[in-house]
Amino acid sequence: MKQQPTYIYTFVHHLDEYELCRMEMRAFFGFDTEENFIISHRKIDPSRSPFIQDQLEVIHEGNSIEELEQSIQHMTMTQSYKVECLNKMDIGKTAKIHHPERRDIEKRIGLCIEGEVNLDNPDIVLGLLNLNGRWYLGNYTKAESIWRKHLHKPNSYSTALSTRVARSIVNIAIPKPEGIRAIDPCCGIGTVVIEALSMGINIIGRDISPLVCVGARENIQYFEYETTVTKGPISDVSEHYDVAFVDLPYNIYSHISPEEELDLIKQARRIADRVLFVTVDPIDEAVRNAGFTIIDRAIAKKANFTRQILLCE
Secondary structure, three states, rough: OOOOOOOOEEOOOOOOHHHHHHHHHHHHOOOOOOOOOOEOOOOOHHHOOOEEEEEEEEEEEEEOOOOOOOOOOOOEOOOOOEEEOOOOOOEEEEOOOOOOHHHHHHHHHHHHOOOEEEEOOOOOOEEEEEEEEEEEEEEEOOOOOOOHHHHOOOOOOOOOOOHHHHHHHHHHHHHOOOOOOEEEEEOOOOOOOOOOOOOOOOEEEEOOOHHHHHHHHHHHHHOOOOOOEEEEEHHOOOEEEEOOOOOOOOOOOOOHHHHHHHHHHHHHHHEEEEEEEEEEOHHHHHHHOOOEEEEEEEEEEEEEEEEEEEEEE
16 A cells, blocks of 8 residues: 655744634644644645645655665655755754754755755755654745735725635635635625635625725735625525635624624525634624534634634534
């Protein structure tokens, strides 16, 4: 039987994003860890996550540099390459390796591999990583912070979700996008819709405010994505979706009563099998009354402002 590939991912996040990052880990990998790395057989595009920094697809490993050197003695690269040591920060309990030592280790391993070295523009980057005394070498992919491109929208609200949070909740609700149809029926300026579209997810937007719909369409078009944003209440949605995102209104300009909030939650239950709620106030009782089961949750903080993230089915 062919052995499953092993992938090592490293993570970077703000302290306020700790719970959200772990919730995303659970969605992607089926478990989480308190460490800033995770080892899994699941291949995830690292650029999907606002928290993943590096992905290493392990090819060779050893309990020492000498053992690793022995393992790669007959390794040949048909494309130009370079070796890059990824221990640029503390990873778990493994201390950062400082620059001069990293360069020495890279050169030492690079000399064991047959092929064309290109330090400036290689076809392939081989990542080298030490974790708890064990060395790993493999194909390296650095995450691209695609969400950063979406920070500066033509239209924005101070109360809108940050692009990092929006991108993470999309991953939490839709870890495997293939064949998924999604809707954001209270999409605001389209922050969640844009992050989903940038990952190739089939999603549409909707909002009760005509001005907000115009702003969302302009934002989506600005980043050259395509989808529909329709005007109207969630109660008018007649189609059924796999996933819905509902960021419940909470500020003085979009306040709703408890009765209206419960109706919104019930409508979400009607139109989707899985719903990710973002809320400032506790809604556990309401989502259960609507027939949902809360399957995971986290807190997303920003300074003194706290949002609850609830994944429900």
